[in-house]
Amino acid sequence: MSKIIVRGGRKLAGKVKINGAKNAVLPIIAASILGSEGESVIHDAPPLDDVLVINKVLESLGVGVEYSNQTIRVRAGEIVTCEASYDLVRKMRASFLVMGPLLARLGLARISLPGGCAIGTRPIDQHLKGFEAMGAAIELGQGYIEAKVKGRLKGAKVYLDVASVGATENIMMAATLAEGTTIIENAAKEPEIVDLANYLNAMGAVVRGAGTGVIRIEGVEKLRGAVHTVIPDRIEAGTYMIAAAITGSELYVENAIGDHLRPVISKMQEMGVTVEEDENGILVRSTGPLRAVDVKTLPYPGFPTDMQSQMMALLMVADGTSLVTETVFENRFMHVEEFMNMNAQIKVDGRTAFISGNSKLQGAKVCATDLRAGAALILAALAADGETEITGVHHIDRGYVDITDALRALGADIQRVVPQPVEEEEPEIGFFNIQPSLA
Numbered sequence: 001m002s003k004i005i006v007r008g009g010r011k012l013a014g015k016v017k018i019n020g021a022k023n024a025v026l027p028i029i030a031a032s033i034l035g036s037e038g039e040s041v042i043h044d045a046p047p048l049d050d051v052l053v054i055n056k057v058l059e060s061l062g063v064g065v066e067y068s069n070q071t072i073r074v075r076a077g078e079i080v081t082c083e084a085s086y087d088l089v090r091k092m093r094a095s096f097l098v099m100g101p102l103l104a105r106l107g108l109a110r111i112s113l114p115g116g117c118a119i120g121t122r123p124i125d126q127h128l129k130g131f132e133a134m135g136a137a138i139e140l141g142q143g144y145i146e147a148k149v150k151g152r153l154k155g156a157k158v159y160l161d162v163a164s165v166g167a168t169e170n171i172m173m174a175a176t177l178a179e180g181t182t183i184i185e186n187a188a189k190e191p192e193i194v195d196l197a198n199y200l201n202a203m204g205a206v207v208r209g210a211g212t213g214v215i216r217i218e219g220v221e222k223l224r225g226a227v228h229t230v231i232p233d234r235i236e237a238g239t240y241m242i243a244a245a246i247t248g249s250e251l252y253v254e255n256a257i258g259d260h261l262r263p264v265i266s267k268m269q270e271m272g273v274t275v276e277e278d279e280n281g282i283l284v285r286s287t288g289p290l291r292a293v294d295v296k297t298l299p300y301p302g303f304p305t306d307m308q309s310q311m312m313a314l315l316m317v318a319d320g321t322s323l324v325t326e327t328v329f330e331n332r333f334m335h336v337e338e339f340m341n342m343n344a345q346i347k348v349d350g351r352t353a354f355i356s357g358n359s360k361l362q363g364a365k366v367c368a369t370d371l372r373a374g375a376a377l378i379l380a381a382l383a384a385d386g387e388t389e390i391t392g393v394h395h396i397d398r399g400y401v402d403i404t405d406a407l408r409a410l411g412a413d414i415q416r417v418v419p420q421p422v423e424e425e426e427p428e429i430g431f432f433n434i435q436p437s438l439a
């Protein structure tokens with residue numbers, strides 16, 4: 001079991017380059033299944049565990065996938081099965097995004113139920129509602145969901161009860177090969193949806209309105225592979241911006257797109273952090289004391305739930321009391337208990353956390369309960385006195401490329417500790433070898 005060890009109190013300086021967005025590349029890889037001719041070439045695909053998992057899902061379907069130097073080549077001319085197994089879907093919920101493309105391509109898809117996770121129950125009813133509206137019959141049994149349709153899916157009007165990112169993506173992908181026009185109302189507006197629509201259009205699809213609440217898709221008979229470069233990861237960028245602010249440092253976050261980060265930038269500026277944008281990235285500088293602010297997570301363009309825990313880490317060291325309200329997921333405060341082990345003063349009442357600022361954070365043994373909780377613990381540890389030991393590192397590997405190496409290059413005292421393989425004649429399990437990040 002790997003650990004991350006941080007000794008807090010160091011200033012950071014320099015430049016960090018942001019990778020392609022996890023939440024954009026995953027649906028794009030799933031969408032590449034739709035290309036029955038030619039090859040898709042996806043650039044800036046970040047080397048993350050989640051990317052390896054979705055590549056495996058495609059390979060298990062018989063799709064050809066090659067991944068090197070952050071470029072993925074996909075050939076989906078032949079698909080040999082319409083089933084994505086429990087073993088792969090349980091590793092990553094986003095595997096469920098292959099359902100729309102498979103149903104559209106083959107008229108049949110059988111995917112293991114993705115189930116809940118640490119941040120909430122995360123139902124998929126809105127995905128299924130869209131497929132049913134397009135003529136698919138849905139059956140649930142033995143832990144699998146099967147969707148089938150005779151002939152092509154039919155274009156339909158689908159109103160989403162919640163502006164779900166995944167449901168918007170799944171329905172949008174399915175609709176590209178449907179007969180007629182599909183209109184998704186109350187669609188999610190995240191930049192990753194726009195990136196997916198751009199890729200689909202490059203494949204020959206006709207998708208209009210992505211990035212607004214109404215998306216219109218005219219179905220076509222065939223799609224072909226296309227070349228696409230993934231947008232930079234706004235959540236990775238936001239995390240490094242907070243790393244600068246929480247350590248009272250100056251960092252240049254290269255590739256960050258200010259327009260994708262409006263609520264994060266605004267809140268940091270309200271707190272007293274200097275944020276300057278140019279065409280290549282964002283400079284963050286923090287010198288004086290930070291002011292408390294209130295934050296409420298919302299679907300885009302509201303404050304992203306995926307930045308909630310990192311923002312909370314920053315509010316723990318601000319002057320005064322801040323309120324953080326989580327409206328997107330019903331159980332996304334698991335990091336609070338870990339923060340309190342580091343001497344933070346936080347009370348949770350339902351979906352709101354009350355954070356008393358000015359905490360003198362202390363290093364402690366803590367556990368990453370999910371991906372962003374893990375990132376937030378690293379941030380808190382950078383500002384804490386003494387040593388913090390973070391377990392549950394596999395969560396962090398899902399979404400951050402070499403975060404320990406990147407922070408160390410900026411001046412942080414951070415190491416990844418990888419357990420040494422145990423040799424048979426040496427029964428001393430638990431001996432740890434300190435190495436640079438092998439994320």
Ligand SMILES: CC(=O)N[C@H]1[C@@H](OP(=O)(O)OP(=O)(O)OC[C@H]2O[C@@H](n3ccc(=O)[nH]c3=O)[C@H](O)[C@@H]2O)O[C@H](CO)[C@@H](O)[C@@H]1O
Pocket residue numbers: 022023024026094120121122123124125126127128162163164165166167188192299305306328329330
């Ligand atoms: C791979 C990916 O892109 N993951 C992101 C995506 O997840 P994901 O696409 O799973 O998140 P959704 O937007 O679907 O979920 C938002 C809310 O809608 C609810 N819901 C969703 C679908 C459904 O059929 N029924 C339903 O009730 C969920 O339980 C949740 O409360 O958007 C989330 C919200 O910005 C981010 O935190 C995740 O990082």
Ligand SMILES: C=C(OP(=O)(O)O)C(=O)O
Pocket residue numbers: 023093094306371372399
């Ligand atoms: C919740 C997240 O991802 P996923 O939807 O893949 O679990 C995230 O990126 O913070």
